[in-house]
Amino acid sequence: MARNSVGREIPETFAGKKLxxxxxxxxxxxxxxxxxRAIRRLTHNGSKLVGxxxxxxxxxxxxxxxxxxxxxxxxxxxxxxxxxxxxxxxLGIRDIKIASSSVHIVHAELIPYIRKGVITAFECGVNxxxxxxxxxxxxxxxxxxxSHGGRARSLITxxxxxxxxxxxxxxxxxxxxxxxxxxxxxxxxxxxxxxxxQHAHKVVAVTDNLVPFPAVPVGxxxxxxxxxxxxxxxxxxxxIVSSTTKVTTDPIGLQIAKYAAMVIESSGYMKTxxxxxxxxxxxxxxxAEHVRNMMRKGNIKGSFGCGGxxxxxxxxxxxxxxxxxxxxxxxxxxxxxxxxxxxKHVEMTAGTYANPFNCGSVVDRLDCAIxxxxxxxxxxxxxxxxxxMGYLLHNTGGHCDVAAGAKVSIVVAPSIRxxxxxxxxxxxxxxxxxxxxGVIVTERGIAVNDNLPDLKAELIxxxxxxxxxxxxxxxxxSVTGIPKPVEFEDKIVxxxxxxxxxxxxxxxxxxx
Amino acid sequence: xxDFKLRRSLLYVPGNMPSMxxxxxxxxxxxxxxxxxxxxxLSEKDAARILVRxxxxxxxxxxxxxxxxxxxxxxxxxxxxxxxVLPAKPDGIRLPKADTPEVVEHLDTxxxxxxxxxxxxxxxxxxxxxxxxxxxxxNAPKTARASDRLIGLxxxxxxxxxxxxxxxxxxGEELFxxxxxxxxxxxxxxxxxxxxxxxxxxxxxxxxxxxxLIKKLGFTGKCMINPRQIDxxxxxxxxxQEEVDYALEVMDAIKRAREMGTGVISLxxxxxxxxxxxxxxxxxxxxxxxxxxxxVINEEDINxxx
Numbered sequence: 001m002a003r004n005s006v007g008r009e010i011p012e013t014f015a016g017k018k019l020x021x022x023x024x025x026x027x028x029x030x031x032x033x034x035x036x037r038a039i040r041r042l043t044h045n046g047s048k049l050v051g052x053x054x055x056x057x058x059x060x061x062x063x064x065x066x067x068x069x070x071x072x073x074x075x076x077x078x079x080x081x082x083x084x085x086x087x088x089x090x091l092g093i094r095d096i097k098i099a100s101s102s103v104h105i106v107h108a109e110l111i112p113y114i115r116k117g118v119i120t121a122f123e124c125g126v127n128x129x130x131x132x133x134x135x136x137x138x139x140x141x142x143x144x145x146x147s148h149g150g151r152a153r154s155l156i157t158x159x160x161x162x163x164x165x166x167x168x169x170x171x172x173x174x175x176x177x178x179x180x181x182x183x184x185x186x187x188x189x190x191x192x193x194x195x196x197x198q199h200a201h202k203v204v205a206v207t208d209n210l211v212p213f214p215a216v217p218v219g220x221x222x223x224x225x226x227x228x229x230x231x232x233x234x235x236x237x238x239x240i241v242s243s244t245t246k247v248t249t250d251p252i253g254l255q256i257a258k259y260a261a262m263v264i265e266s267s268g269y270m271k272t273x274x275x276x277x278x279x280x281x282x283x284x285x286x287x288a289e290h291v292r293n294m295m296r297k298g299n300i301k302g303s304f305g306c307g308g309x310x311x312x313x314x315x316x317x318x319x320x321x322x323x324x325x326x327x328x329x330x331x332x333x334x335x336x337x338x339x340x341x342x343x344k345h346v347e348m349t350a351g352t353y354a355n356p357f358n359c360g361s362v363v364d365r366l367d368c369a370i371x372x373x374x375x376x377x378x379x380x381x382x383x384x385x386x387x388x389m390g391y392l393l394h395n396t397g398g399h400c401d402v403a404a405g406a407k408v409s410i411v412v413a414p415s416i417r418x419x420x421x422x423x424x425x426x427x428x429x430x431x432x433x434x435x436x437x438g439v440i441v442t443e444r445g446i447a448v449n450d451n452l453p454d455l456k457a458e459l460i461x462x463x464x465x466x467x468x469x470x471x472x473x474x475x476x477x478s479v480t481g482i483p484k485p486v487e488f489e490d491k492i493v494x495x496x497x498x499x500x501x502x503x504x505x506x507x508x509x510x511x512x
Numbered sequence: 513x514x515d516f517k518l519r520r521s522l523l524y525v526p527g528n529m530p531s532m533x534x535x536x537x538x539x540x541x542x543x544x545x546x547x548x549x550x551x552x553x554l555s556e557k558d559a560a561r562i563l564v565r566x567x568x569x570x571x572x573x574x575x576x577x578x579x580x581x582x583x584x585x586x587x588x589x590x591x592x593x594x595x596x597v598l599p600a601k602p603d604g605i606r607l608p609k610a611d612t613p614e615v616v617e618h619l620d621t622x623x624x625x626x627x628x629x630x631x632x633x634x635x636x637x638x639x640x641x642x643x644x645x646x647x648x649x650x651n652a653p654k655t656a657r658a659s660d661r662l663i664g665l666x667x668x669x670x671x672x673x674x675x676x677x678x679x680x681x682x683x684g685e686e687l688f689x690x691x692x693x694x695x696x697x698x699x700x701x702x703x704x705x706x707x708x709x710x711x712x713x714x715x716x717x718x719x720x721x722x723x724x725l726i727k728k729l730g731f732t733g734k735c736m737i738n739p740r741q742i743d744x745x746x747x748x749x750x751x752x753q754e755e756v757d758y759a760l761e762v763m764d765a766i767k768r769a770r771e772m773g774t775g776v777i778s779l780x781x782x783x784x785x786x787x788x789x790x791x792x793x794x795x796x797x798x799x800x801x802x803x804x805x806x807x808v809i810n811e812e813d814i815n816x817x818x
Contacts, residue, residue, distance in 0.1 A: 249714075251739035252535060258743075416534075443538050463803055479534055 006381060006430050008505045014495055015121060015142040022504040025404050025436050030357045035158030037201050040226070048228045049174050053206065054087045056166070056229035060202045062088065065095045066163035067123060069155075069200060071193035072102035073168070073180055073329050077239030080168045080206055082109040083231065089118045099123035099160050101151060101192035101350065102395050103130065106239070114141045123160045124151060125385070125395030134493045135391040137509045143392065143494035145385060145507075148192070148328065149354025149361065149401035150499040155199040156351055156358075159501060165200035167193045168234045172207035173215040176225025180330075181217070181340030183209035185234035188330025188339045189309070190219050194349040197224045208234045219347060241280075241332045247289055248282025255443040256412050257283050259464065260370060261290030263439050263446060266458040267408045269367035270294055274302040276322075277363075277402055278370040280310055280331050283412050287370050288312050295321045306353070306362055307369075307398060309345070314338040317345060326362050328353045328398075354401035356499045363398070363405025371399055373413040373440075375427040378469050380434030380449050382411055383427035385496055388420050390428055390486035390510040392494050400432040401499050408438045408455065415442040420483060421476040423447075423469065428486060429496055430505045440469060447472050487511040516797045516809070518542050519577070519664065519704055519733040520749040521742050526551035527580075528560035533567045536576075539739045540746075542801075543577035545606045545640075548593050549584070557589050561596040568600030579640055581606035585618055598626045603638055604663065609671075610641030611648040613658035620659040635661060640706065643697075644668030645675040649690045652697035664704030666735065667694045670711065680711075682718045684725065695730045707731040713738040723748040749798060756799045759792035763813060770816045789814055 001009045004021035013019060020028070042048070050059045062068065068088075070081045081100060088096060094117050103110075105128035113119050114130070122130075125145035133139040146154060154160040169178035170185045180190040185208055197203050197220045204227045205220070248254060264270055264287075276291060278284040288310075295302060295316075302322040305313045309327040311334030317325050318338075326348040330336045339345045354363050363369075374394070375383040382403070387393050403409040413422050423442065439455070440447040447469035448456035459466045467475075488508035496505040521541040525532050527548045536544050546567075552560045564580065571578075580602045582593035586609070594605070607619050616639060623637045639661040643652050649672065656665050669687050673680040680686065691707070698705035707726040710719045723734055723745050734745050751759075761779060766789050769777035776785045793809045800807065 249740065251539070254740060255538060443535070 004502075004504065006433055006504060008430065010503045010506060011492060014492060015144070019495070020502040022433070022498045022502040025433060025498075025500075028500040028502055030157060032157050034156055035161065035199050037199065047174070048176050048225065050227045050229050053083060053229055053231055054091065056204045056206065056227050057084075057087055057091060057093075059227050060164040060204055062093060062164050064093055067097040067099050067161060069098070069162045069165045069196050070100045071167055071190060071196065072100060072104060073187040073190055073192065073240075074185065074235035074237065075240045076104045076106045077236035078104065078106060078168070079233055079235045080166065080231070081107055084166050085110055085113050085118060089113055089116065094118055095120045097121040097123055099155075099162050101148070103127060105129065111139065114139050123154070126392070127395050128393065131392035131494070135386075135507060135510050136512070137489070137491070137493070145392070145396055145494055145496050147354065147396040147401050147499045148350045148398045149356055149363070150497055150501065152195045152349070152351035152353075152355040153357050153499065153501060155195050156355060158199075162196060162200040164202045164204060165193070165196035166204045166206050167196060167220065169205040169207040169220070170234060171209055171211060171215050172205050172228060173211055173213040174228055175213055176205050176222040176228050177213070177215045177218045177220070178205050178207065178225075179215065179217055179219035181219075181336070185209065185237055186336050186340070187235075187237055187240060188336035189327040189347045191328030191348050191353060192350045194220060194347075195351050202226045204229060206231055206234065208232060237333060237336065240330065240336070246282065247285045250282065252414055252443045253283045254286055256414065256441055257286030257290060259443075259446050260287045260410050260412050260441045261294065262459065262462065262464045263408065263410050263441060263455070264291060264368050265294060266462055266464070267368055267455055268458070269407065270298065270300065272301055274300060275304050275306065275365055275367045276302060276369070277305065277307040277366055277406065279308060279372065281372065284370050284372070285310070285312055287412065288316070292316055292321065304365070306348075306366060307402070309335040309339075311335055314345065317342070326353070354398055354405070354499065356401070356404070361401075361405065363401050366402065366406035368408045368410060369402045369406035371403060371409055371411045373411045373422065376411060376413060376423045376440055377427045377434070378423070378425060378473055380437040380440065380469065381427050381430045382432040382434075382437055383429045384431045386429040386507060388483075388486070390488060392507045396431050396496070400436065403432045403436040404499065406438075408452065409436065410439045410441055411437055412441045415444045415472070415476045416480055419480055421473070421480040423473045423476055424483075425473065429507060431496060433498070433504065440472070442472065444475055445472055516794065517577070517663070518798060518801050519706060520798075521745045522579070522706060522733060522735045523739060523742065524551065524581070524709070524735065524737050527564045528552045528556045530563060533563065536567070537571060539742060541576060541736075541739070541742050542733065543579060545579045545581050545735065546602075547581045548589070548597075549581050549608050557583070561593050565596050565600050568597070568602060577604070578602045579604045579606045579638075581608060584609045585615055594622060594626065598623075598637065599630060601632070604661070605637060605639055606666065607639055607641045609645065609648070610643060610655055611645050612651050613654045616641050616655055616658035616662070620661055623661065637661065638663045640664055640666050642666050642668045642671075643694050644671035646672070648672075649693050652694045653700060656697040656701035656703060662701070662703050664706050664732070665694050665698040666706040667691055667708050669708035682712070682715070682722070684722060691726070691729060691731075699730060704732040705730060707734045709735045709737050710741065711737065713740060716744055720744050720748060746802070750802045751795045751799050751804070753804070755795050756804050759795040759799070760805070762788055762792035763796065763809070767813075775816065786814070
């Protein structure tokens with residue numbers, strides 16, 4: 001065991017891998033080539049069409065012990081991963097590792113296959129019941145949680161070799177050109193899949209919408225696709241929307257949004273060229289509304305909006321408030337519809353978005369970004385992975401990538417949820433290190449990291465309720481009391497990997 | 513003496529909702545009115561008043577005026593409400609159904625008794641009576657003078673329209689006469705006039721229009737039922753920059769006048785005397801609350817020294 005720089009005990013190895021303890025957000029340098037894969041030559045006039053999913057698995061050469069991936073652009077509406085694992089089981093293949101871009105609640109259907117030994121590890125974070133059962137010790141299946149940028153890195157460096165990528169292809173031709181813009185399962189940007197398409201050893205395009213050649217615009221090209229197979233349905237795009245798409249009406253949420261807007265206004269970046277990221281959810285959208293009003297009022301033309309893209313961002317683009325949107329995934333159907341017709345709404349790979357190991361990713365160009373939090377500690381460390389019971393319930397998403405990249409990362413959260421204090425002495429799990437978090441905004445006040453002294457001074461000058469984070473914690477504790485810490489076993493069930501591949505924290509099994 | 517306490521926005525908070533009570537310190541309204549009356553179901557009257565007491569006991573650093581709306585003095589709960597809540601020292605009582613001056617006088621007597629018992633200065637607890645029936649409107653001028661504790665008259669349009677057997681509209685023509693009687697009563701007695709709530713929390717434009725109307729008529733503030741309404745009300749009550757600039761000139765002019773030993777002076781050809789100064793002082797105090805100026809106006813600035 002070694003103690004990393006944020007005070008967490010990190011084992012030397014996990015699931016057979018040697019681990020690097022986290023030290024800081026910037027210094028780790030890669031010493032490797034980009035991952036390679038075998039060059040292939042398709043037989044002259046050869047067909048890539050292989051029939052159904054089972055035929056595709058056979059054709060791909062998938063064997064015991066290999067690693068597969070899918071993308072999560074259909075989010076909770078994805079049918080493919082569940083169907084795929086059923087077929088893998090039916091073929092008697094075992095000991096498969098899943099390295100998808102994310103796993104959602106809908107994939108709780110995989111649980112019996114984990115018990116059965118079909119799936120034996122996750123090289124990606126998970127949302128929902130799988131993580132909970134693993135945390136309780138009821139499922140034995142190591143999980144390595146990665147951010148969007150970190151996952152792209154792990155495929156690009158070859159740390160995670162994906163043997164076969166099964167990529168949902170909503171608009172696809174028989175030669176394997178496809179995009180996510182059209183068709184009954186249109187999901188918009190294929191930002192995650194673009195990485196798999198370049199780096200997986202075999203690539204299968206799975207479609208429910210085979211169109212005559214050529215499927216244009218080409219998102220993922222025929223040159224990287226080995227096989228094309230057909231399924232009745234890839235998923236339900238209506239379930240892409242994971243949280244609300246309406247501005248909150250909750251007065252506390254609105255107050256948080258108002259304070260977050262004050263932070264943006266005081267940051268000095270709200271001027272021509274402003275760039276911005278915000279997520280879904282009522283508070284984030286309420287902040288977006290303030291941003292829109294500020295931009296309108298100041299006649300400000302921003303450079304780009306980025307991240308998961310919502311209809312709200314689409315409206316701002318169409319109003320001319322931004323030059324472009326960089327879209328790694330569409331968060332609602334309005335965004336899906338927009339990316340298929342507006343050239344300023346740009347599909348962006350997860351690597352371009354957030355991989356720390358390249359010549360600069362888009363997050364590095366962000367001025368202000370709004371992020372959420374499950375817990376925040378007095379050192380500004382943020383947890384988005386585990387909840388109050390200590391269970392691993394959420395994937396990291398782009399959280400630590402965006403925090404590291406944006407000039408001002410703004411974490412918004414209510415100070416109290418249920419009866420639990422959100423700003424506290426220590427977080428259960430560190431997802432994002434405090435040194436990359438600029439500002440914490442709660443309805444009780446704004447805490448500014450010492451590394452942004454000018455912003456703090458400006459906020460105070462403008463009469464914003466700036467408080468020391470410890471004062472904020474004490475105020476919240478005075479209402480909630482200090483919760484008893486969750487008790488854990490020694491057994492480590494999951495790793496929280498930082499975007500550079502070092503280990504920032506571990507998740508231990510919760511004591512019953 | 514003019515009362516310069518800002519009461520632009522008075523937020524009702526249900527007394528039986530812990531999650532809402534705990535947020536009282538966070539909102540930027542000028543006052544809250546913790547409700548033990550209409551918002552609280554009959555089965556929760558006891559629990560609510562204990563909860564409110566506990567909340568107030570723990571709310572030590574108060575950052576806004578705290579009124580408690582008790583149940584009507586003609587109900588069986590009112591005395592228990594006062595007994596439980598007053599030891600936690602709210603700033604005052606919002607008195608429902610203040611139909612006659614006698615109702616206010618009755619509360620005044622009760623409050624004096626509690627002040628003596630609690631060792632507080634007589635007059636500590638303020639009263640904001642609700643004028644919310646036809647009878648209340650007719651008696652408003654007398655009610656406004658019923659007690660020195662009165663900080664204003666508050667018009668209650670929802671109950672008023674019910675007693676009038678009419679519907680309340682968003683444009684509010686039906687309220688005009690009642691509003692004016694409340695205003696005249698309050699202004700004649702030198703106290704504030706507070707307007708009714710606006711019930712549709714999703715119609716911000718109509719709220720803005722109504723607030724603009726009541727400000728124009730002379731109301732100094734407005735009640736509300738949702739914190740989302742605070743910003744609009746404050747925006748409407750915010751003085752315009754030219755009003756602020758003019759008020760600063762007035763204060764400067766009267767200062768010069770007093771240095772010359774007079775209480776009247778001409779500013780750009782207009783006479784500046786006490787009523788103009790009082791109005792300017794009010795503008796500047798409001799402007800200060802909006803962060804537009806940084807000066808504090810006191811009695812001496814308005815009246816001069818003897």
